[in-house]
Amino acid sequence: MQTNLPDSFIATDRGQRANEILRSCVHCGFCNATCPTYQLSGDELDGPRGRIYLIKELFEGAQSPERVTQHLDRCLTCRACETTCPSGVAYGELADIARVQLGPHRPGMAGAMRRLLGWLVPNASRLRVLSQIGHYFKFLLPEPLAAQVPKSVTKGLTKNTTGAKQVLLLQGCAQQVTTGEVNETLQSLLGQLDVGVITAPSEGCCGSLDLHLGDEEKTLKAARNNVDAFFALLDQVDAIISTASGCGVTVKDYGRLLADDPIYADRAARVAAATVDVSEYLTSYASRLTPRFPGKRIAWHPPCSLQHGQQIEGSVEALLQGAGYELLPVRDAHLCCGSAGTYSVLQPQWSAQLRDNKLQALHQHQPDLIATANVGCHTHLAHGTNTPVMHWIELLT
Ligand code: SF4
Ligand code: SF4
Known part of the structure; x- marks a missing residue:
């Protein structure tokens, strides 16, 4: 052009x-x-x-x-x-x-909603408190916000574990509040494989939400905070692992985001290089994974941040099939489910249409379970179906 x-x-x-x-x-x-x-x-x-x-x-x-x-x-x-x-x-x-x-600012209600999301979502403590309150006052919230109130509020990992190897696990902000059981399950699974799990006490939001809202200053501040938090632990661990592909894709991008920062560029690149999606890490343990729900038929939804952002295709499918699961064909698997960070709140009609289309495709062969790999897709899809939606890690032992 x-x-x-x-x-x-x-x-x-x-x-x-x-x-x-x-x-x-x-x-x-x-x-x-x-x-x-x-x-x-x-x-x-x-x-x-x-x-x-x-x-x-x-x-x-x-x-x-x-x-x-x-x-x-x-x-x-x-x-x-x-x-x-x-x-x-x-x-x-x-x-x-x-x-x-x-710039991140918009006029009117859209601008107010963006400011609210930018203040709330990247802060796990605020999100936890407001999610608990939201349970009682859900009926007062506008539909797009009410749909975001989690069915239950979960805790993040509270203890470190040890093993022959050790990994640093990203807690995520929305993930530890809405689907904290995912990282608990992984910690237990890795324990069986003699891999210890630690977390970084000063981990904050990865910055993906601010990045998508166009707030560069807050994005880089979040990235610098996490580079400090993770780099200090890097020589103790085999890898930094993400179970939320939306966080993983951003941490893997820290090298690029901070490339012009003379103080952080080198450490950011090393943190990014050490970060892997959990499916990449578990590939070498594939033969030791077994199904938690033997015989269940699975419809797999690969999040965009996994298949397009991280360009990881086929790893999760191989691990689930290797463990003995039947994966059902799902048409248009490349299409987004409409969650997309804050999209479901800021563009509710298109988001809902995309979710309906995605759920129709996922239900085509009557699955017992829907599996995915990112907290946003997980909660967004779960609000639209009675079929259980789980992170794929929860299907393994
Ligand atoms: S596929 Fe789209 S982005 Fe790529 S070259 Fe063609 S028009 Fe441009
Ligand atoms: S919505 Fe369309 S233009 Fe935007 S990232 Fe997805 S495919 Fe590209």
């Missing part, structure tokens, strides 16, 4: 990178075919090719920020377009740069 970005913008690292990404797009439109929002609206500007064009015009000063904001806020950042793109266009990185340019 031809670009004509201002010299002053190209002189910055961010501008140079945006220019490189824009120029790598050849406008073929293959990405539109796998974009969930393009499929919903049929509007070119709600697909990746149109959004890339809008972003280019934004940087060139030829497009109103309001128009770009409207279509970029509808983007799930699922990155299915990246998986499809034959030219390797780094759409997610480009969207992040554009979001920083647009």
Whole structure:
């Protein structure tokens, strides 16, 4: 794609990178075919090719920020377009740069909701207290917020364990409050494999929520906090493990996010390199895993942050099948379920439609259980079905 970005913008690292990404797009439109929002609206500007064009015009000063904001806020950042793109266009990185340019603020109710989410979700203590209160006052909340109140409030890991090897497990903020049983199950499973689990006392939010809200300052602050927290423990552990793929994809990106920070760049890159998804870590233990629910038929939903963000495909399936489970075919497995961080609150209608479509696909062959790998997908899907939804780790012993 031809670009004509201002010299002053190209002189910055961010501008140079945006220019490189824009120029790598050849406008073929293959990405539109796998974009969930393009499929919903049929509007070119709600697909990746149109959004890339809008972003280019934004940087060139030829497009109103309001128009770009409207279509970029509808983007799930699922990155299915990246998986499809034959030219390797780094759409997610480009969207992040554009979001920083647009800033995190929005007028009216949307802005208030974004501020509330940015204050609440990345803080596990606040989230825990308000989730407990939310149980009693759910009927007073608007539907998109009421749907986020967890069915039960869970604790994070409270003790470290030891073994022949040791790993550092990310607690996550939403995960430890809404699906804390996932990490408890993993700690117990790893104990059977003689792997100890420790947590970092000063771990905070990974920064993914602020990244998607376009708040660069808070994103980098969160990343620096966790680099300090994790790096101090790095020589004690075999790996840093994430069970929430949405957190894992962001921690794996710390090297890029902090590349221009002379104090943090090296340590951030080492923390990112040491971070693996739990499916990557367990692959070497595959022969020792057994099913917790023998004979159950599973519909597997791979989160976008796992299959598109981390580009991990087939690992979970191999582990579950290796343990003896039957995995049912699920059509359109590449499509987002509509959770996408804060999307279910900020774009409730599209999010609900995507969830309905996803649940129809998952239910097609009448599964006993639905399995996934990220807290957002887990709770979002569970609110729309009576079929049990679990993290895939909970299916193993
Ligand atoms: S598939 Fe890639 S190269 Fe083609 S329009 Fe989409 S982003 Fe551009
Ligand atoms: S990230 Fe997802 S929703 Fe956004 S343009 Fe790409 S495919 Fe479409």
